[in-house]
Amino acid sequence: AQSVTQLGSHVSVSEGALVLLRCNYSSSVPPYLFWYVQYPNQGLQLLLKYTSAATLVKGINGFEAEFKKSETSFHLTKPSAHMSDAAEYFCAVRYSGSARQLTFGSGTQLTVLP
Amino acid sequence: GAVVSQHPSRVICKSGTSVKIECRSLDFQATTMFWYRQFPKQSLMLMATSNEGSKATYEQGVEKDKFLINHASLTLSTLTVASAHPEDSSFYICSAIREGLNTEAFFGQGTRLTVV
Numbered sequence: 001a002q003s004v005t006q007l008g009s010h011v012s013v014s015e016g017a018l019v020l021l022r023c024n025y026s027s028s029v030p031p032y033l034f035w036y037v038q039y040p041n042q043g044l045q046l047l048l049k050y051t052s053a054a055t056l057v058k059g060i061n062g063f064e065a066e067f068k069k070s071e072t073s074f075h076l077t078k079p080s081a082h083m084s085d086a087a088e089y090f091c092a093v094r095y096s097g098s099a100r101q102l103t104f105g106s107g108t109q110l111t112v113l114p
Numbered sequence: 115g116a117v118v119s120q121h122p123s124r125v126i127c128k129s130g131t132s133v134k135i136e137c138r139s140l141d142f143q144a145t146t147m148f149w150y151r152q153f154p155k156q157s158l159m160l161m162a163t164s165n166e167g168s169k170a171t172y173e174q175g176v177e178k179d180k181f182l183i184n185h186a187s188l189t190l191s192t193l194t195v196a197s198a199h200p201e202d203s204s205f206y207i208c209s210a211i212r213e214g215l216n217t218e219a220f221f222g223q224g225t226r227l228t229v230v
Contacts (some may be wrong), residue, residue, distance in 0.1 A: 043120065043207050043221040045159075090157060093129075100146050100211045102159045102219060102226070 004093045006105035019078040024089030033074040034092040086112045120222025135193045135225045137208030143188035144210035152205040164191040198229040
C-alpha cells in the first residue's frame with residue numbers, strides 16, 4: 001500500500017534559520033509527490049510538487065524539495081525561516097495511473113521562534 | 115491558480131439536523147472531487163471520491179447513509195451530513211481535480227462543523 005511518513009510532528013526553528021521538514025514515501029514505482037501548507041481553519045495550499053521531471057523542485061514562498069530515489073525521500077527545505085512560515089505542512093503522494101487521490105502524511109507543525 | 119470554493123466555512127447545528135456543505139470549482143470542470151475529514155492536530159482522512167454523474171465511492175468505515183454525496187454537475191459536489199451528532203463535529207475539506215497535462219488537486223478552504 002502506498003504511504004508517506006513525515007518524521008517529526010513538531011519542528012521549531014528560529015527566525016532566519018534553515019527549515020527542514022522530512023518526508024519519506026514507500027513505493028517501488030516513483031510516485032508524484034507534493035508538499036502542502038495549511039494555516040489554521042483553512043484548506044491546503046500547494047507549495048510544490050514532483051512529477052518525474054527535475055529532482056530539485058522549487059516552490060512558492062522560497063521553499064524547495066529534492067526527490068531522492070535512493071533514499072525514497074522528498075524533504076522540504078527553506079534557507080531562512082520567516083515568522084509567516086509558521087503553519088502545518090503535509091507531504092502527500094499520488095501514484096501514476098488512473099487514481100487521482102492523494103495519500104497524506106501525518107503532518108508537521110512548524111513553529112518559528114523570534 | 116484554479117479556485118475551489120467551499121461553503122459554508124463554519125456551521126453550528128443542533129444534534130439531529132442535517133447539514134449540507136458545497137464544493138465548487140469556479141474556473142474549471144471537475145469530473146472527480148474528494149471529501150476529506152480532519153480531526154484536530156491530525157492529517158486529512160479521505161472519506162469518499164465524488165464522481166460526476168455516478169455514485170460516490172466511500173472509504174472503508176465511512177457511513178454512506180450518514181455522509182451523502184451528490185456530484186450533480188462538473189463544478190459542484192455536495193456533502194450532506196445527515197442527522198448530525200456531536201461526534202460528527204470536525205473540519206471537512208473538499209478537493210477538485212483539474213485534469214490535463216498537469217493534473218492537479220485544488221482544495222477548498224474547509225468547513226468547520228460543530229454539532230451541539
